[in-house]
Amino acid sequence: MVSAKTVAVAATVTAAVAGLGYIAYFDYKRRHDRKFRRKLRRDRKKVEKTAQKISDASSLEDISEHALELLNLVAKEKLPETPEEKEKFFMAQVSQGETLCASGPAGYVEAACRFYQALKVYPNPVELVMIYQKTTPDEVFKLVMAMMAQEVRQKQARYFDVFPSKDKNVEIKDKNKLAADDKPKGADKKDEVVTPNRGLFATKDFAADEIIYEEESVVSTLLPCARNGRFCYHCMKNIPESKSAEPSSEKAEEDNATGSTDSEEKDEQPETKTDDSEEPESFVDAVKTGLTPETLEEEAAKAVSEQKPQTFAEAVEVGLTPELPEKSSGALECDKCHEAFYCSEKCRQDAYDAYHQFMCTSSSDSTAREFADLTKRGHELAPIMIAKFFSMLVDREKKKELARVLGTAASALEEDEYTTWEHLECMRYLELIPSPHDAVMLRKLSELMSRGVPGISDFVTGDRYTTLKGKLDYNTYAVHNSDDSAEVPEETEDTRVSDTMRDSYKSGAVGISLYLISSHITHDCDPNVEITFPDNTDKAAIRTLKPVAKGEELHVSFVDPALERVVRQKKLSSSYRIVCSCDKCKAENAAAAEAEAVAEKEAETQKETETQKETETDADAEATAEELEAVRGTDEEVAEEQAAAQETGDADAAVETSEDDVTKE
Template sequence: MVNGKTIAIATAVTAAVAGLSYIAYFDYKRRNDRQFRRKLQRNRKKAEKTAQKVSTLSLDDINDQALELLNIVTKEKLPETPEEKEQFFLAQVSRGETLCGAGPAGYTEAACRFYQALMVYPNPVELVMIYQKTTPDEVFKLVMAMMAQEVRLKQSRYYDAFPTPDKFVSIRDKNKLTGNKAKTGDKEVVTPDRGLFATKSFGAGEIVYEEEAVVSSLLPCAQNGQFCHHCLKRIPGAKDRVEEAQVESAEATEEAAEEPAEEPVKDDDEAKAEEVEEKADEAKAEEADEEIEEEKASEEKTEAVAEAEAEIEAEAAADADETKEVEEEKPKTYAEVASAEPTPEASAKTSAALSCDKCDEAVYCSEKCRQDAYDGYHQFLCPSSPSAREFSQLVQQSHELAPILIAKFFGLLVDREKKKELARALGIAGETTEADKYSTWEHIECMRYLELMPTAGDAKILRKLCDIMMHSVPGLVEFVSSDRFTMLKGKLDYNSYAVHSAADVPESKDVVSDTMRDDRSANAVGTALYLISSHIAHSCEPNVQAVFEDGTDKIAIKTLKPVAKDEELRIAFVDPSLAKADRQRLLKASYRITCACPKCESEVAEEEAVKSEEPVEEPVAEAKADEAVESVADEVAGEEGEITEEEGEVTEDEASENDDDFEDEEEE
């Protein structure tokens, strides 16, 4: 019986003989067959031309070719289960490597295979970096171009899928609605100017939608142990750390002052004097005991009276409790509930300020907030780590919250994707909508942003951020470049909202330079970023307002006036009660906006009307007044002249008579 080893050896020998035979046949044909040699030359020239064509393609040509390949690849169905994805990934990578080994003629198909493998890989950023190091440059360019085209196609469908219909709002291009176009060379291009529109009518005071924050952070003034570092909620019964430190310091000072000084050594005379004083004190103590016994006797006499008074007081207290219960049954507003001081009993039950196990700086209102914060970002931002503490110090020196928000964002981004992948693997993902196919990063890509210039401080913060997160977020160093970090800061500065609270927030000298959409309707405890609300435009005469009814960073958009269907929602980025010049100055400095809302236009029209009336009407009025004064003065002057003439004639006769009498007197 032939064993397996003999079969394997025979197979190997057969394959070797077949290979040698093919080599000999190929060499014979190459040397003796002219047509065969011409065919080889044609294939070689064709491959060289293909390689030269791929290497010399312009960016537009590569994008066009990538779009064609993408249309072909997207028709192929991707696997769904983890096992199927793993097998599919290995098959696609193996096929791509084989095609790359065949030369430039296989580069196009190899790019398709590598792209398909990328679609099922759990960490695309990591795989892209591997492609960059291991694949030919032409193949890598095609793969990246296909990814870019996929992003463009996905973004074009983004505003049809997001927001979901249950939010009753949609994102629309206002220039397409009005037909405004901008000329670029010889072409007319519609420049997108998107806003958020209502898809149904709302009355005044209604909630349009509610939305959870993507990422949030407390302001320095609220980082006093009274507010949750994750959801920004006021922790019931929590005390201000600064006040507690001041009280402890004062108590320590008082205790130090009350401590008795060391007793000096006493001589014999002093010891005798102390014995005399002790005997006198004992006598006084005996007299005091006698007085106490007399007081006990008198107290026994008044027990009956005291019991009667106690019964009366108990009945009054019962009546008061019934009244209190009736009052407590009355409904209270959110402001009354939020601003009410908790009772000692309630504080003992609800005061659950949970702090981090490794540091005392971060506190949370619940175990869920503490766990979510640790899984998302606190595990590498915890001040117990020297690198994290250095990062925190750099951020404090910059007087910005954006670096903290960016660090939290990347941590939460990775954590959410991991949880989604785990849910899909366990089969508990549930039904997914078209909007669920977009990652948080793709949502951020569709937001507006301010163009900022990178600074030296940004470079230091970015380096330290990569140091503390490189192990938790693989590929972050390569992904977060200086330009992308600056772009994220610009998105946060343009789209973040101030989170308001009904609770009192202490004032702080730590001022942050980040801009926030804040109408100053209430005190701010933090700042947060939202996916839907970021698309609301500004108006000094808004029709909606951001409110935080549950005291957390969860935002609710509430109407200030009736909003009709298909009407744009507008919110105040700054305090609308300010003067127009102050509003315009703040909007220009913070958002580079020149507001042209109805309120601003009406105020501009009033100013222009006043300016146009001043040079015309005021001189005319003054001229008329001058003419009236002159006419009155002339009339008065004429009357005075007539009177003085008449009086002059009389006075001349009288004067001559007086002169004659005076001369006669002199002669006499």
């Protein structure tokens, strides 16, 4: 690798040596090649024209436009391939750039082109950009940066043409663009939606229960409830119990000679008893011998009062009873912090190289411990994922450089045309509002990573940190372990997390992971694919739940599809800001609307019936009252008649009496 010191010296000490060879070659071509001379004149005119435009440029947009012209011009130049050729090319480009800068503003445009080409072959572009900023004129530096920005834009424009690779059997398409293309010819397309709405589509037919593709995670971490020493902190695999050592051949022969067996030996051996003389003197001895230190409670209490340890190792040193995870006997722990457990030596070494060296809490610097405590109190995994992400970026760049130096083949991910950061730039994300806790976490993250990534505090601003959190909250998946022997503890108040994750809830989740391809799969409450973990690690596989035709979009469910419609939609709205309009939701909405209409109709019918009954009851009551009134009137008439009859009877009787009296006289 060419160091910064080499770059600085290249402009002075090696300028003559590197430049003379190029000048001799240039002069020879200029004298003997007519086509070369014509090409020089054309290029010179283009450069002079662009230089005049740049000198007249008054805005950043103008500079960007002219930078694009220069970028297209230098793109025709072929870059060297071997390390030796790259170094010679780099020296020549830097030398020319320095010479052109010294000639004054007239040479600034061509100088920017030379510095830009040197940047293309330098193994550490960020380092070289920092040198350019300090050593080149401001106009030249701005033009170089504008050319870089234009190249990034061009690279992003063709991103979805080359990613994912064809062997993954999927492609990413913009559904809004597809809808616009489906419009009939002559239709008005002025009001097309320009906001991308991308999805993942199959490039061939698949039957049900087929694997479409497999994918390694970008970054992952265990859930707090699974950090119990039974799952690998790197690959998330269930750590099996170590097998007891089988007797050696010599021991077996001896057993055969004596006619004894292991079972007989076990029967003959007395149970181990611990008397006062054999009782461990301290908690450390008790842990080493595997004994339960029930008799050491007073000593442990005394240790608590004397010193409060911060790590497992410190707890053991002071004789304190720490909360020991019931780790698998086959687990390999970090021999520094004793808090991270791995399923193999490879996972332990890979994790340390990639990120654990920055996050290990055994360091004399308390930053790692403070960072871990803050994430635990905040119930967040996003800061851990972000810290791992930047650590792994550094590790991958180191591996790329080592592969270049050794001339060995890099891994598929390291040979990718796009950096991991560029991949993340193309993902959806949630727009989050920064909180005071985010500011604290960002500051602690910068302190944690500054040891291995100088200048990270300048790069990871508050806006970038919040955007990264938004990408993780929208795109991460819950990792599930289907191993029957893997018991995932239930989440408690202490181990709960506030991060959102796409989860099918088919088994207990052990962690969360981010994937480059699968992040582009959209939600549907009736999905046609699901994410599985066939190796019980964080390596994912996309499996079909039903037949998928070529050109059909892939969907997973971000939430448990068995939930009630209202609960499902509430979770989608609050976690992902999705207003789901999938066929299942439409059908359930229609069914709910129909049921509601039926219920309303039944209620209306019932109300009408009740009203009719009330009317009939009122009519009956009125008729009864009328009948009673009529009866009452009839009774009164009868009474009157009876009274009249009585009066008539009395009168007749009086007349008869009077007549009798007259007769007697």
